[in-house]
Amino acid sequence: xxxxxxxxxxxxxxxxxxxxxFLRPRGGGALLALPPTPREQLLEEKRSVLRAxxxxxxxxxxxxxxxxxxxxxxxxxxxxxxxxxxxxxxxGPEPEAVASKDAPRERRRSGWRNxxxxxxxxxxxxxxxxxxxxxxxxxxxxxPSADLPMAGSRPLAPAPEAGPTRPAAGEAPRALSPEIxxxxxxxxRESLFAGRYSEAIAAYQAVxxxxxxxxxxxxxxxxxxxxxxxADSALExxxxxxxxxxxxxxxxxxxxxxxxxxxxxxxxxxxSWEKFLTVSPPGEDRERVARLIADAKAGRPPK
Numbered sequence: 603x604x605x606x607x608x609x610x611x612x613x614x615x616x617x618x619x620x621x622x623x624f625l626r627p628r629g630g631g632a633l634l635a636l637p638p639t640p641r642e643q644l645l646e647e648k649r650s651v652l653r654a655x656x657x658x659x660x661x662x663x664x665x666x667x668x669x670x671x672x673x674x675x676x677x678x679x680x681x682x683x684x685x686x687x688x689x690x691x692x693x694g695p696e697p698e699a700v701a702s703k704d705a706p707r708e709r710r711r712s713g714w715r716n717x718x719x720x721x722x723x724x725x726x727x728x729x730x731x732x733x734x735x736x737x738x739x740x741x742x743x744x745x746p747s748a749d750l751p752m753a754g755s756r757p758l759a760p761a762p763e764a765g766p767t768r769p770a771a772g773e774a775p776r777a778l779s780p781e782i783x784x785x786x787x788x789x790x791r792e793s794l795f796a797g798r799y800s801e802a803i804a805a806y807q808a809v810x811x812x813x814x815x816x817x818x819x820x821x822x823x824x825x826x827x828x829x830x831x832x833a834d835s836a837l838e839x840x841x842x843x844x845x846x847x848x849x850x851x852x853x854x855x856x857x858x859x860x861x862x863x864x865x866x867x868x869x870x871x872x873x874s875w876e877k878f879l880t881v882s883p884p885g886e887d888r889e890r891v892a893r894l895i896a897d898a899k900a901g902r903p904p905k
């Protein structure tokens with residue numbers, strides 16, 4: 603009789619848990635749904651922005667969005683993508699204990715909420731509960747003939763040694779596709795020339811985190827440093843950019859301007875600008891630099 607009572611007390615709750623996924627109303631939502639983590643929210647925002655970029659491009663190619671509206675929308679979405687990537691970088695790498703490299707996170711978090719998985723697990727729990735109840739009834743009374751040690755007389759098993767931990771730095775961020783990289787650089791440059799320097803710095807740093815040898819991002823970070831009045835640091839940054847690409851025209855142009863206007867080094871500025879003329883295509887920048895060289899050679903002060 604006691605066995606039946608224990609089996610009912612243990613088995614009925616487990617049976618109800620097993621049958622609940624099949625009896626609950628449709629559309630009632632996932633059982634025991636977990637709230638999204640900050641990383642998952644950012645990844646969902648990233649997917650939404652990339653989807654919006656594809657839709658805007660499709661609408662533009664279809665003739666439903668004008669060129670001006672397309673440029674404005676694309677710049678806005680690319681700026682949002684740069685901000686989201688910067689926020690993901692600040693979160694650091696995802697812990698390996700939470701997400702393995704072999705399966706998507708959403709599938710791992712939602713698989714245990716599948717009704718079939720819950721039902722199979724809970725049915726096994728029913729059987730275990732019945733067996734446990736019967737065992738408790740049969741073996742609750744102590745056997746006086748058994749030579750049992752007193753409580754606490756046996757030493758505890760030693761705790762297992764902790765295994766090696768992974769470094770906090772984790773793996774390097776994955777490289778960006780050429781399209782996303784181009785969009786991030788365009789959004790960063792738009793923020794720079796609009797005077798939104800903090801946005802531009804964040805975007806350029808996000809690029810350099812994935813592409814440390816990106817000469818465009820390095821050069822324009824140097825320009826922002828120069829605008830802030832730090833001529834020596836700006837020149838060091840331009841030198842790093844020119845070490846990556848000795849013929850990169852913007853780095854030669856900005857380096858000459860800082861040398862001429864901030865350091866009063868006319869010969870150094872002239873040398874940088876003359877090299878700019880040899881590697882840059884014809885255009886307004888080339889004509890303006892030619893005038894700057896003439897002013898520097900004539901000893902005229904910077905305008």
